[in-house]
Amino acid sequence: MISISTGLRAGVFIVGCAAATGMSNTGALAQSAPAPTGVWDSDAGETMVIGQTCKIEANGMDGAVGECSWDPSSNGGILTIMNVNAYQPAPVYFNIVWIDEASFSISGDVFHRRQ
Secondary structure (H helix, E strand, O other), X not given: XXXXXHHHHHHHHHHHHHHHOOOOXXXXXXXXXXXXXXXXXXXXXXXXXXXXXXXXXXXXXXXXXXXXXXXXXXXXEEEEEEEOOOOOOEEEEEEEEEEEOOEEEEOOEEEEEOO
């Protein structure tokens, strides 16, 4: 199971390799969107808690719960939760697209940072 910090270390390694092959650090850093850590509420009433462990909840029931990792892209990334809330642990993938610093979208559902 990979934690967010492990994913971030991998990202730092990739940026270092890109710099070593002649790409500028500025260009490489601009392509890595930050992980959406914190507590997020959707317009549809869902809640996501994202840290080293993650949880998504809808209608008072936990959907996916477990350790999570972040694979960044230029405008978001893939959040993977190793769901232990099932018969056997299995990864659940969420394609996150940043809207602005305080909101992102997952398949059209908009989540806002809880204040």
